[in-house]
Amino acid sequence: MDQIHLMNVFVAVGEEDSFAGAARRLDLSPAAVTRAISGLEEQLGVKLLLRTTRNVRLTEAGRRYLDDSRHILASIAEANEAAAGINSTPKGNLSVTASVLFGKAFVMPCIVNFLKEYPEVEVSAYFLDRVVNLVEEGMDVAVRIGHLPDSSLKALRVGQVRRVLCASPEYLARHGVPQHPADLLRHTIIAASGISPRVEWKFGVLDDPTMVRMRPRLTVTSNDAAIDAVVGGLGVSRLLSYQVAEQVRDGRLHIILADYEEAPLPVHVLHRESKFGSSKVRKFIDMLADYLRGHAHVNAGWCE
Structure with missing residues (x-):
């Protein structure tokens, strides 16, 4: 069988984790997919897939061959496109x-x-x-x-x-505006990060950084959730400038401690x-x- 065809079938099976799924994706019969995989394994002299009545799993050799096949097929597609002309219509x-x-x-x-x-x-x-x-x-x-x-x-x-610290006007009116990174220890911190109970924020230039370690009152894994909490007046958070650009522009958030920011x-x-x-x-x-x-x-x- 054609080697490129066999690779295409194998990649489809590997990505779908299913002979039936690969058959639907390639518009082939399940029997044709089975023959292609058997022919490829016979040609290579190695087991690529472990098949049971319930599922299909890649062997270690199968995982390596899947990565290699993806790269080869992508290169072939790019080569064909390049041969068709540098100004060819994208497709x-x-x-x-x-x-x-x-x-x-x-x-x-x-x-x-x-x-x-x-x-x-x-x-x-x-x-x-x-x-x-x-x-x-x-x-x-x-x-x-x-x-x-x-x-x-x-x-x-x-x-x-930029990495920016921000808070709502309401929060700053109630709790005051921090003047130094150390002042953050007296404020409610919202962390958009992992699940660690403590976060460490670095401020200033690389050759003279200021490190502040805090215990957030709220830790979330979604930047959207952190923004909502800050806009709602709960506390102070550190986010990327583009993430809060709209809220800063319309006055719902204020940037604080800008003089202590790290390099962009x-x-x-x-x-x-x-x-x-x-x-x-x-x-x-x-x-x-x-x-x-x-x-x-x-x-x-x-x-x-």
């Missing part, structure tokens, strides 16, 4: 990831415009408050906030944002290293970069 699926609030506020408008302009493109958007591994999870484009580790990914800087965090658009150029990826990155660079909220000075 096919584009996967994009960003954090939840950033994705909703800034990436979605670009996705909508991109889909309107290029009707042959389909987009899968994953807005998650965790770091997504582009290679392992098969993503084409990501927006990342913060300093980047060394990697094989290509990065395009498009802006910067860079915003990058990332995509996977490839020897071939993908038309849909290139054009989407160009559109997204132009939009972000021109947006006032992806700029560290918006609330000064």
Whole structure:
């Protein structure tokens, strides 16, 4: 059988965790999927899948082969697109990831415009408050906030944002405005972080930082929830400037201790290293970069 066909069938089974699911996805009969997997395992001389009457699981060799097959199939698709011409019309699926609030506020408008302009493109958007591994999870484009580790990914800087402390006018009128980071120990703290009972916030420049360790009265794992609590007058929280831009602009929140902020965090658009150029990826990155660079909220000075 054709090797590319076998890889496509195997990837479908591995991603669907089901022979029947792969058959529906590829519009093949279950028998054809079974023959393809058996032929691939016979060709390779290794067991890729463990099958029971209830489920299908990848073997260790199967997991490695699934990753390799994804990369090979993606490279083939990109090579075909490049051979069709650098100015070819974008088509096919584009996967994009960003954090939840950033994705909703800034990436979605670009996705909508991109889909309107290029009707042959389909987009899968994953807005998650965790770091997504582009290679392992098969993503084409990501927006990342913060300093980047060394990697094989290509990065395009498009802006910067600030970590800001904020509280509602009502709260500040009742409890006073902190003048120094140490004053926060006397205030109600709302932490948008993990479940640790204590948080440590760093202030100031790298060569002379001030560390303040606090016990939050409220700890949440959702930035939306932290913003709601701060706007509601419960206390003080530390968030990224773009997350509270609207609330600051309309007066529902005030920025405090701005003189003690750390240096702004860079915003990058990332995509996977490839020897071939993908038309849909290139054009989407160009559109997204132009939009972000021109947006006032992806700029560290918006609330000064």
